[in-house]
Amino acid sequence: xxxxxxxxxxxxxxxxxxxxxxxxxxxxxxxxxxxxxxxxxxxxxxxxxxxxxxxxxxxxxxxxxxxxxxxxxxxxxxxxxxxxxxxxxxxxxxxxxxxxxxxxxxxxxxxxxxxxxxxxxxxxxxxxxxxxxxxxxxxxxxxxxxxxxxxxxxxxxxxxxxxxxxxxxxxxxxxxxxx
Numbered sequence: 001x002x003x004x005x006x007x008x009x010x011x012x013x014x015x016x017x018x019x020x021x022x023x024x025x026x027x028x029x030x031x032x033x034x035x036x037x038x039x040x041x042x043x044x045x046x047x048x049x050x051x052x053x054x055x056x057x058x059x060x061x062x063x064x065x066x067x068x069x070x071x072x073x074x075x076x077x078x079x080x081x082x083x084x085x086x087x088x089x090x091x092x093x094x095x096x097x098x099x100x101x102x103x104x105x106x107x108x109x110x111x112x113x114x115x116x117x118x119x120x121x122x123x124x125x126x127x128x129x130x131x132x133x134x135x136x137x138x139x140x141x142x143x144x145x146x147x148x149x150x151x152x153x154x155x156x157x158x159x160x161x162x163x164x165x166x167x168x169x170x171x172x173x174x175x176x177x178x179x
Contacts, residue, residue: 001055002119004065004111011065011079011108014051018066021075022048030097034133037157057120058083062092067108079108081116087123089116093139105139113143117171124170130155131163145169 004011014022025031026044051064063080077095084090091112095105116122127145129136141147145167153161 002063002065002115004108004115005070006107006111008070009076009104009107009111010068010070010073011111012068013055014048014064014066014078016052018075019045019048021066022078025078025094025096028097031094034130034136034157035094057122058086065108065112067095067104069104076104077108079105079112081112081120081122081125084126087121088126089120089122089124090126090128091116092127093136100135105136106142109139109143113169113174117174122171124168127167129165129167130157131165137165137167140167143169144174146173 001013003013023041023044026036026039026047029038032038050061053059053061055061055063060083062082064078065080066075067077067079068075075096076099077093079091079093081089081091091109093105093109093112113125116125125145127136127140129140131150137147146169148166148168151164151166154164155162
């Protein structure tokens with residue numbers, strides 16, 4: 001399983017000992033505002049379990065990496081991707097409230113894109129963001145993702161239907177951008 005590093009971050013596979021941090025992310029109302037409604041711990045644990053399985057390119061479950069500040073090893077968030085087709089994958093990221101707005105999301109997303117396009121066999125990355133989540137939209141656009149469209153009333157959250165933005169980044173676009 002990959003370990004991705006940047007100038008400030010180490011992104012390593014989720015382990016059982018990461019459960020308390022993962023749970024804290026999933027239970028924080030500000031962190032989850034655009035992601036999911038409050039869920040029982042058992043449901044969160046059920047989503048956590050598959051992320052513990054060994055992962056390699058082509059696996060049917062999420063590559064889930066815990067993002068840590070390298071010097072202190074403080075956990076900041078989680079990132080990764082899941083294959084949707086042979087050479088297409090969906091990226092995702094979630095960060096603790098106190099880690100947001102510091103460039104960690106961008107730095108870790110670039111590391112995930114680098115890995116996906118150079119070692120993961122990925123040609124196209126996508127991301128789905130609930131409309132209104134301006135921080136995630138800005139992060140994706142900064143990393144070179146392009147808004148492809150908006151799916152109307154696509155996601156049920158907080159007792160109402162919400163639209164979703166759909167973003168993508170193609171390998172040849174990313175390579176051209178990162179030169």
